[in-house]
Amino acid sequence: MRYSPTLIDHFLNPRNAGLMRDPDGVGEEQDAGCGDLARFFLKSARGVVSDVRFQAYGCGPTIAAASAASELITGRALGDVTHLEATEVERAVDGLPEDRKHAADVVARALRAAARACLGGAPEGG
Amino acid sequence: MTRRVYLDHNASTPVHPEVVADMLPYFGEIFGNPSSVHAFGREAREGMDRARERVARFLGASADEIVFTSGGTESDNLAIKGLAYARGRGHFITSRIEHHAVLRACQWLETQGFEVTYLPVDELGMVDPGDVKRAIRPDTIGITIMHANSEVGTIQPIAAIGAIAREHAIPLHVDAVQTFGKVPIDLDAMGIALLSFSGHKIYGPKGVAGLYVRKGTKMVTIQHGGEHERRRRAGTENVAGIVGFGKAVEVRARDMAGEAVRLAALRDRLWDGIRARVPDVKLNGHPTDRLPGTANISYRNVESESVVLGLDLKGIGVSAGSACTSGSVEPSYVLVAMGVALGWAMGAVRHSLGRSTAADDIDYVIESVEPIVKKLRGALPVGAR
């Protein structure tokens, strides 16, 4: 199997999948190459992520990365999430094959956008 | 994950035990070069001759019309380039849904000054013989249309195309890699001048295949060297592989008809079971004029690769219609040519059944796929695609 047991576990049992009714911020990103899509809904309390839901369309790794990242950022300061790196998301699924790195990338970008939206919707600089 | 169900027989098949048994001596005591004149060489040649006879008999051809090659890919290349280079210039007719072995050989010919027409197909994956007729030009030197496509299994109206080819005295090459040994082929009634067929799709070994070349067809070799295969394909033959191929053909001749009926029933059981349980599904390809063991099913708005992964984790081997390679997902060019909408094409999964497939395997697949698709759709963003 080319995927880690952690990735497979998140793929088979996605955490926090689904819609959120009244989020404080929503972020969505699409991979320009393969069209994989991730959307995150965040709720925050005192500047910290208190709840998260995601929706994703794409290959197994994208769904797994979204699930793992949703656990990763729960309880984290919104300011930190605006700097979330794809490498950290990748570590959360115990690595990705070279041709699936985009999964962590699209998830990290969507989460950064959602955190920024929570903080007042400032667009990403650069 | 103890249970394993292989539903990817269009990709390759396990070698039949009777085939293995026939091949074994050719890895041991019978090792001579079939071109050698001594007894060691003659023994090897006898095995090869017997295989050639079996293949020829199965096709209703004569033994000297059969050329052994290293695979369906080589057979396609030899047929197309062999026709082209024997004429030096001219025009080919093919279709947009051919295997890459044909498509890329044709594209190569275009870089060498030949011209090629790539015919469209309808929504069921059929080439219109009328389109073939209309595409013929005074300088058309070859027509190459596959018998059945590996992804969707639609069987082409070869006899009608062959009649047109014959009327215009243009050689017709048919890539029958997916049909040989699975559905009947009548070389004369279908007007076929060249036919490609391969061992590993019919429980023979990999890396051995054949090209039928009708007597009198003008063509040249594309691989130069010794006098092998009547100077049509140089190189010491893969004797053990050819012996196995011959046996595989013999076994198919015996089992083909019954197997086709059995597989068609299982294939329909799979589709009926899935469509009864999973909403928003569609069968790709022709509903009846189709390979007996092939069911290509689209799950709308789901990416096929994640279905393939989910089934793989259940021990089930199927293949995805779309391929995510080097960061870009391409829907299958075959489904695109058929005009299948993107939201459907991206979710296409091919199931190809075979000898080992039993009814309870099919039921296991049906049971397994339902929760996978449900879960994937549960995580789907509203308005995605």
Ligand SMILES: Cc1ncc(COP(=O)(O)O)c(C=O)c1O
């Ligand atoms: C229609 C068709 N042509 C040609 C080939 C190539 O055959 P081989 O794998 O023997 O090179 C295949 C194999 O998938 C095929 O399906």
